Amino acid sequence: xxxxxxxxxxxxxxxxxxxxxxxxxxxxxxxxxxxxxxxxxxxxxxxxxxxxxxxxxxxxxxxxxxxxxxxxxxxxxxxxxxxxxxxxxxxxxxxxxxxxxxxxxxxxxxxxxxxxxxxxxxxxxxxxxxxxxxxxxxxxxxx
Numbered sequence: 001x002x003x004x005x006x007x008x009x010x011x012x013x014x015x016x017x018x019x020x021x022x023x024x025x026x027x028x029x030x031x032x033x034x035x036x037x038x039x040x041x042x043x044x045x046x047x048x049x050x051x052x053x054x055x056x057x058x059x060x061x062x063x064x065x066x067x068x069x070x071x072x073x074x075x076x077x078x079x080x081x082x083x084x085x086x087x088x089x090x091x092x093x094x095x096x097x098x099x100x101x102x103x104x105x106x107x108x109x110x111x112x113x114x115x116x117x118x119x120x121x122x123x124x125x126x127x128x129x130x131x132x133x134x135x136x137x138x139x140x141x142x143x
Contacts, residue, residue: 038085045078059112096134103127
């Protein structure tokens with residue numbers, strides 16, 4: 001094996017290695033979660049595995065301004081969530097802010113629906129996590 005090939009393999013192995021720095025590990029974990037979770041929730045808007053009927057979470061105030069049925073609106077929500085996950089994958093600094101803003105909208109929606117304060121509080125924790133991802137990306141992202 002040539003020296004150049006060995007060096008290439010070594011560099012690739014180092015780039016795939018889990019960092020030793022705990023803060024860098026936290027950044028990597030948060031980035032993975034904020035890529036996978038929005039994509040999974042977005043896809044579920046089409047297949048309904050995690051929830052039988054996503055439309056129950058849609059406030060009538062939003063449903064009245066979004067064209068089409070509540071089901072159409074939730075499909076649109078699913079597309080936005082998938083895109084948000086992909087943006088975090090590509091540019092975590094911007095993606096963290098995008099996901100935080102999206103979660104802010106979800107929180108407002110849940111509070112308008114009423115009866116989902118527990119989910120809104122959980123989503124507030126996720127919003128803070130997304131903002132933290134944005135801040136950590138300024139230190140750890142290569143983009």
